[in-house]
Amino acid sequence: MNQARNPLSDVVDVNVPTAARMYDYYLGGKNNYAVDREAAEELLKVVPSTQELALNNRRFLQRVVRVLARDYGMRQFIDHGSGLPTQDNVHQIAQQVDKTSRVVYVDNDPIVLAHGRALLEENENTTVIQADMCDTEGIFGHPDTVRLIDFDSPVVALFNSVLHCIPDSKDPAGLIRRVADRLAPGSFLVICQLVSEDAETRRAVTEFMDINTGGNWGRVREPREVDAYFEGLEILEPGLVEVSTWRPDSDVGPRQRSWEWKEYGGVARRP
Numbered sequence: 043m044n045q046a047r048n049p050l051s052d053v054v055d056v057n058v059p060t061a062a063r064m065y066d067y068y069l070g071g072k073n074n075y076a077v078d079r080e081a082a083e084e085l086l087k088v089v090p091s092t093q094e095l096a097l098n099n100r101r102f103l104q105r106v107v108r109v110l111a112r113d114y115g116m117r118q119f120i121d122h123g124s125g126l127p128t129q130d131n132v133h134q135i136a137q138q139v140d141k142t143s144r145v146v147y148v149d150n151d152p153i154v155l156a157h158g159r160a161l162l163e164e165n166e167n168t169t170v171i172q173a174d175m176c177d178t179e180g181i182f183g184h185p186d187t188v189r190l191i192d193f194d195s196p197v198v199a200l201f202n203s204v205l206h207c208i209p210d211s212k213d214p215a216g217l218i219r220r221v222a223d224r225l226a227p228g229s230f231l232v233i234c235q236l237v238s239e240d241a242e243t244r245r246a247v248t249e250f251m252d253i254n255t256g257g258n259w260g261r262v263r264e265p266r267e268v269d270a271y272f273e274g275l276e277i278l279e280p281g282l283v284e285v286s287t288w289r290p291d292s293d294v295g296p297r298q299r300s301w302e303w304k305e306y307g308g309v310a311r312r313p
Contacts, residue, residue, distance in 0.1 A: 058256045061207055062125040062151050068096035073126045073157055081254045088246055089302045096203075099234070099305045102285035103202045104130050106232050106309055109289060110198055111139040116230065118197040119145045120187070122175040122221075123204030126154055132200065133168040142167060144190040148181055150174050175204065176212050178220050196228040203305055205235040205271070208260040218271045222312050231275060234285050234307025237265045243302050265306050275310035282308040 059081035063074040067082045074082075086092055110116040117140055121132050124147035136143035147158055147170040158170030169186040181187060191197060199221050208214040214235075222231060238244045248261040269282060280288060285305045 059254050060151055060258065061251065061255060062123075062149065062154060065096055065203075066126045066128065068093045069100055069128050071126060071128050073153065084254075085247070085250060088250055089243065091302055095236075095303070095305055098286040099203045100128070102234065102288055102305070103132070103200070103232075104135055105289055105291065106200075106202075107132050107135045107198075108139070110230055110232075110309070111136045111143060114230070116196060116198050117143045118191050118195065119143070119200060120181070120191065120197060121145065121147045121200040121202070122181075123201070123207065124149050124154065124158070124170070126151075127157055133162070133165065137167070144168070146171065146181075146184075146187050146190055148173050148175055175201075176208065176217055178217070178224065182224060193224065194226055196226050196230070198230045198232065199225060200232045201234075202232055203234055203236070205233070205268075206260050206262055207258070210260070212260075214260070215267075215271055219274075222275065225312050227312055229312045230278075230309055231312065232307075232309050233268070233271050234305050235268055236262050236303055237268055237306045238262050238303035239264065240302065247303065262303060268306055272308070272310050274313075276313055278309045278311065280308075282306065 056075045057077060059078045063078035064082040064085070067074045067079050107119065117136070119132050119136060124132070132147070133143065133145040136145060145168045149155065149170070150172060152172065155170060155172045162168045162170060167190065169190060171181070171184050171186050173181050173184065175181070182193065201218070205214045208217065218231065218233060244262040248259065251259040272282065283306070285307060288308060
């Protein structure tokens with residue numbers, strides 16, 4: 043979940059929270075440190091719906107992968123800013139549909155790399171690479187990506203709850219266009235990020251995360267800014283929505299009830 047502005051490192055700094063480890067904490071994971079837990083609890087004081095939001099976002103990711111694998115026949119996935127491994131990861135869901143499905147996880151956090159490689163070492167159709175998710179050329183040209191992904195065939199590019207980690211100076215909309223241009227027609231992009239209609243919420247959360255992560259943050263944006271990410275793409279039904287309402291598994295499934303901010307986005311096909 044965290045894509046730093048600083049050069050990649052193999053050193054884990056346990057004194058500075060990361061969005062990836064905070065997210066892991068909200069999901070009930072164990073791959074986090076005291077500093078991450080403290081920051082996560084402080085953020086709940088600013089926006090109390092944050093943990094519910096994280097859980098709904100994870101369920102959205104799982105539904106999306108299942109739908110694209112089962113209903114659209116997708117067998118190749120690149121998960122940008124994948125974060126720490128947890129239950130029902132992308133490869134596990136996709137390979138339940140077809141065991142030959144191939145997944146490349148991308149993150150710049152060295153702890154993600156360590157845990158991911160340990161988890162995936164016996165799965166020849168899945169890999170994790172350490173890279174800045176804005177480095178499209180480096181990701182697509184990485185030997186492990188080249189080994190697993192056939193770019194002449196459709197690919198699913200996942201940007202699930204990560205674009206708010208990218209500052210405007212790195213042009214997240216430009217990143218989406220660059221990736222879409224490199225993918226074969228019929229590919230899909232899964233895009234969502236944290237948004238709020240309230241200017242004070244956007245300011246407070248952005249400031250909190252920027253300070254606590256040592257500048258490894260972008261900003262909470264407005265829904266209209268996320269809408270622009272999808273320009274030129276064919277958006278799947280039900281359109282761009284708060285993610286707990288994207289093709290829910292049932293009418294009694296969890297929904298976000300508090301609206302200080304929300305995870306907003308959807309799924310689109312490259313024509």
